[in-house]
Amino acid sequence: MKRLSLALIVALLRTLSVLPYKFVARLGMVVGTGLYALPSRRKHIVLVNLRLCFPSKSSSEHEKLARAHFSHVVRSYLERGIQWFGSARSIRDIVQIDSKIDLDDDHAPPTIFMGFHFVGIEVGCMLYSTRFPVASLYTRMSSTGLCDLAKRQRGRFGAEMIERATSARKVVELLRSGKPVMLAADMDQGVDNSVFVPFFGVPACTLTAVSRLARLGRARVVPFVTEVLPDYQGYKLTIFEPLADFPSGSDVVDARRMNAFLEEQVVKFPEQYYWVHRRFKHRPPGIASVY
Template sequence: MKRIGFAFLIGVLRLCAVLPYGWVARVGHGLGLVLYAIPSRRRHIALTNLRLCFPNRTDAEYEALGRAHFAHVVRSYLERGVQWFGSEKAIRRLVQVESHIDLAADASVPTIFMGFHFVAIEVGCMQYSAGAPVASLYTRMSSQRMCDLAKRQRGRFGAQMIERGESARKVVSILRAGTPVMLAADMDQGIKNSVFVPFFDVPACTLTSVSRLAKLGRARVVPFITEVLPDYQGYKLTIFKPLEGFPSASEEEDARRMNEFLETQVRRLPEQYYWVHRRFKHRPEGLAPVY
């Protein structure tokens, strides 16, 4: 049954890759609204996160934002068909790019592209990898089949896929050789190599890997965001200027600055951030669990 289910999933994704993008996006949006109406653990997690990060809103406002978020999340799952199985041309057609740095002129500078878990993060990474060498860190999934599929399809334009947790020496050697590294460090991965710093004034267990790798690789840290454009027009990848004075002498201060940058983008696109993740899974000693 697991093999049949996996084969069905592949079939759905391949179908989504050949259907018009607007159709797929609209179906995903509608399905997300239906699924939000059904009580679930993920809905509970999303609403808990929203209440923590945006206090003093009304119940109706939380419901509206949660519903819009579910529509984006489910839509992103179907749109992965285009991202994983669509042509390079199709992806380039869908993704607008705005860069605040000269990517070609600065190609030799050791660079960490620091992404965040907005719903469209994957398509931005794949669009970049279609045009330039890059390595990308990923987190192993619980399903080996899905992990192998995701790794293969995410790297199909030449991105070097590196499992999070592999030797830091490997990542550093890649940086010093002139290949940029893409990673996202805005999820709760446990208290090891993490610090508690505010995220919307809530203590959040935040990885310090960006700061450490930047120091070891003597790399600049360049944030990027991929957002979903309105009216089913595709996506926009924005590459920002490098963070000044990053990394600093303090990993905690670097983690704080990373969260502050992320907050500014979440406030701009609140429905597109990945609220269904347990961002506050680990809590400082003495604070009660929130989920």
């Protein structure tokens, strides 16, 4: 059954990869709206996150935002067809880049590209890999078959895929060799190597890996965000200026800065952030679970 399920997923994604982009995007929005109407654990998680992070919004505003988010999430899943099985040109056609740094600089210092879990993160990373050498961290999925598929397709334009759990030494080697590394550290991965710092005023278990790797690899930290553009016009990958004085020497200070930067981006298009994840899965001692 697992092999059959994986084969059906591949067949669906291959089919979606040859359909017009705007059709697939619209289909995803429609399906996502329909799925939101059904009771689900993910819907509950989304609403809990929104109530915690936006307490001043009304219940109807939370519902509207959650519905829009579901549509964007499902749309991103369907667009995996283009991202995983489409040509490099098809990806370049739907993603524009706005970079505040010179991406063609042969003398650039070691660089960590710090991403965040917006629905467009994957297509932004894949677009970058069609143009420049890069390594990318990934987290292993529970399904071995799907994980292997994702790793293979995400790396098909030359990106070196590195499993997060075994990455530190390899990442440092790559940084010191001059290859940039893309990673995202805004999910709750457990209390080990993490600190509790505010995210929209709520204590969030936040990884300190970015600071540690930047320090060991003597690397600058460059944030990037991929935004879904309105009217089905594709995506915009924005690469920002490097964070100044980062790492600072304090994991707590650095984690606060990372979350503060992320908050600034989330408020621009809150429906596109990954609220389906249990961002507050782990809580400080003595504070009750929220899910």
